[in-house]
Amino acid sequence: MSEKIYSTVPPTPGSEPYWEGAKAGKLLIKWCRDCSKPHHYPRGVCPHCLSTHLDWKQASGTGEIYSFSIMRAAKPVYVIAYVTLDEGVTMMTNIVDADFAGIKIGQKVKVVFKPSEDDGKLACFTPV
């Protein structure tokens, strides 16, 4: 079976570094210089304090599953999940390269990049 090619949604002004990072195999998270907190999904304005003084920083790429669902109604079946990164933010993602029946909340996972349209890459997670 050929590998799934994920959808690519065009970036909005300011989000390009996230997608360029993904292409280079890096998961980038936005951090605020003023309130020192991370956030996700990435924004041009900090959702904690509305500062625009933000930096992209590479995340460790590891975390644990907060919740998940195996989408049985879809073909092919896929697993949507929220993963809480070691940096503290939770992101929507897919769990891939895994035995779906063995996936559990609290399971340790690491980022793996999967191909998306227009030669892009998408951050998914796989059990450690």
Added chain:
Amino acid sequence: MSLKGKAYIVGAYEHPTRKAPDTSLAQLHAEVAKGALDDAGLTKNDVDGYFCASGDTPGLGGLSMIEYMGLNVRHIDATDTGGSSYLVHVGHALEAIAAGRCNVALITLAGRPRSEGMQTGTAPRMGNVQQPDVQFEFPYGPAIANMYAMVARRHMHEFGTTSEQLAWVKVAASHHAQYNPHAMLQKVVTVEDVVNSPMVADPLHRLDCCVISDGGGALVLAKPEIARSLARPKVKIIGVGEANKIQGGGLALDLTYSAGRRSGKAAFEMAGVTPADIRYASIYDSFTITVIVQLEDLGFCEKGAGGKFVADGNLISGIGRLPFNTDGGGLCSNHPGNRGGMTKIIEAVRQARGEAHPKVQVKNHDIVLAHGTGGSLGTRHVGATVILERE
């Protein structure tokens, strides 16, 4: 100034159709408007405030529908919070009437997802690409069903909630739907039927999901002087609340609770009543888990105890402590336009008037509640609560 009692629901109408391939969206809106005005004993010329949700109303905001129906209004509100919009509108119309901005408010909902062949819950829908979350979420396939499924999975993990407990919500709805000749699913089902139905988005089965239907509904609200001049039973609005829920920039994601925690508190405080005073509740039931989370957040039971609360028929009229959705709800009867808030209020009005089906009419009660969540329980949403009293 308290808004308590400053307006009444004087007209309510649910379109009997569940599939409308030959009726336009605009006509459905107008038909439910006529139905609710007839129910009230008013005409369109009495309407001076129009409320709709921009997402299910054809045209810019309410402008096209106002012209289509030949209205002349002095107050317009096209607030869209998804399925909870119409509960929000009741609160907004109450404010507008109390402020003298209108005397008679019309609220309409219509939709035709069934005729349009929409895969409502299982196909991810991409919003406008300017919507800031879309590029970071849509590629992962967030359909409605799997987002609510993640809520259910987390609820099970934290509180030990079971698939059988979720199933009791559907069982109760089906007990009520058997008496509704318009309900899409009129067959009484068992817990086994639900847990043995095909898995859609693990842990939610097909029978944990609501129906997909065309149709709509409308409400007419009026100031007290007008309500007292009409022949219908007096249903007073005594409490409203609306609130949103967010993920705190990714630092505060908690799928186990909803905005109902805040909207319910506001509505109960305005009404001066507590959950113990409520003998009938319309609770938005997009999925079985939706009901359990909202019941907890409204205070009908402790957080985490929703699974135990709904088990063993506790939501069935004539059997349980809290009869809910006595029309069969979205789970069995109708979910017009994929938006369940309107039908929740309509059945609450029927209960308050004593006009629900005799087999499901709750006896000896004056105060009813309607509550809904719009958007996604798993991402971002708005909850709204309305408390009504039969005068």
